[in-house]
Amino acid sequence: MSDLVISTSQLTRRFGATTAVDHLDLNVHRGEIYGLLGHNGAGKTTTVRLLNGVLRPDEGTIRVLGLDPVHQADAIRQRTGVLTETPSLEDRLTATENLELYADLYSVPIPAVQARIHSMLTTFDLLDARHGRVGNFSKGMKQRLALARALLHDPELLFLDEPTSGLDPVSARSVNATITRLVREEGRTVVLCTHDLADAQQLCDRVSILRHGQVVASGSQEQLIAHLGLRRRLTLEVARGEARRANTLIQTHFGTARAVQGDRIELEQVRREDIPRLLALLHEESIDVFAVIPHLPTLEDVYFRLHDGRTPAVTA
Numbered sequence: 118m119s120d121l122v123i124s125t126s127q128l129t130r131r132f133g134a135t136t137a138v139d140h141l142d143l144n145v146h147r148g149e150i151y152g153l154l155g156h157n158g159a160g161k162t163t164t165v166r167l168l169n170g171v172l173r174p175d176e177g178t179i180r181v182l183g184l185d186p187v188h189q190a191d192a193i194r195q196r197t198g199v200l201t202e203t204p205s206l207e208d209r210l211t212a213t214e215n216l217e218l219y220a221d222l223y224s225v226p227i228p229a230v231q232a233r234i235h236s237m238l239t240t241f242d243l244l245d246a247r248h249g250r251v252g253n254f255s256k257g258m259k260q261r262l263a264l265a266r267a268l269l270h271d272p273e274l275l276f277l278d279e280p281t282s283g284l285d286p287v288s289a290r291s292v293n294a295t296i297t298r299l300v301r302e303e304g305r306t307v308v309l310c311t312h313d314l315a316d317a318q319q320l321c322d323r324v325s326i327l328r329h330g331q332v333v334a335s336g337s338q339e340q341l342i343a344h345l346g347l348r349r350r351l352t353l354e355v356a357r358g359e360a361r362r363a364n365t366l367i368q369t370h371f372g373t374a375r376a377v378q379g380d381r382i383e384l385e386q387v388r389r390e391d392i393p394r395l396l397a398l399l400h401e402e403s404i405d406v407f408a409v410i411p412h413l414p415t416l417e418d419v420y421f422r423l424h425d426g427r428t429p430a431v432t433a
């Protein structure tokens with residue numbers, strides 16, 4: 118049996134003159150965290166809305182959990198959970214009442230409802246607040262309640278749109294830990310839309326980077342870094358007053374692009390095998406090196422390289 122949970126082919130959606138999603142091919146496998154990245158307006162939310170049947174495509178095909186969202190949106194919604202960027206909770210109701218309302222909408226079997234609500238409130242650390250009115254909740258509590266709600270009917274596939282946006286670092290870390298657990302321990306699949314590249318780097322198994330509705334890159338982070346030929350940067354800290362001389366030497370022997378700041382030299386695109394030779398050169402010239410700090414290429418480096426508009430699309 119195929120482990121493809123989502124597949125789209127040439128998926129396209131227009132709003133008037135704007136092509137929000139432009140011939141998108143997407144494959145998401147069971148048990149992975151798949152990141153949809155891109156600037157504001159790149160087409161992430163529209164893609165999610167097409168996948169869960171809220172919007173109809175103008176062109177292309179979609180399969181989600183083996184179903185077609187155009188004709189089987191209700192069946193898909195029973196098996197998927199959605200956290201939208203601005204989840205609408207009922208402010209006048211308590212946390213428990215909000216979940217009860219949703220359990221009803223999503224046909225959670227009545228004998229199971231209270232146990233399920235209790236379990237979700239416990240998981241999301243909201244048990245003590247269960248009788249509190251949601252209008253009085255902090256942003257972090259509301260976000261956790263929205264996540265609890267998205268999981269209430271035990272969906273196998275989750276669409277999470279900016280789940281940590283606006284959260285303090287502690288709440289954000291807790292939400293990220295939950296997402297990881299939902300996938301790694303419980304075998305669910307997550308499609309994560311985010312602007313937070315550090316979150317994406319930490320969480321996602323594979324990503325697609327969208328620009329103007331088109332995929333400009335897709336694959337694992339390692340694949341994208343390798344495809345783009347990105348290399349590490351290196352910060353060298355040398356003896357006081359020696360940075361310029363060291364810099365000239367490095368430039369002459371290695372030709373590496375660099376910048377000098379005080380006693381530090383920032384080297385771009387350094388090959389691993391050049392590092393010992395570079396240090397030997399400085400040693401021969403009696404330039405003391407006090408720190409060698411490598412910076413491995415990150416998803417952020419991939420993202421900015423691809424958004425320069427000159428780099429061709431990369432599909433790993």
Ligand SMILES: Nc1ncnc2c1ncn2[C@@H]1O[C@H](COP(=O)(O)OP(=O)(O)OP(=O)(O)O)[C@@H](O)[C@H]1O
Nearest residue numbers: 132135136137155156157158159160161162163164
């Ligand atoms: N209902 C709509 N009517 C008209 N245009 C729309 C509609 N929904 C989206 N768009 C347009 O489609 C494009 C893609 O929007 P979308 O919301 O999918 O982007 P996004 O990547 O999710 O952005 P953000 O990161 O800001 O949430 C944008 O140009 C947007 O203005």
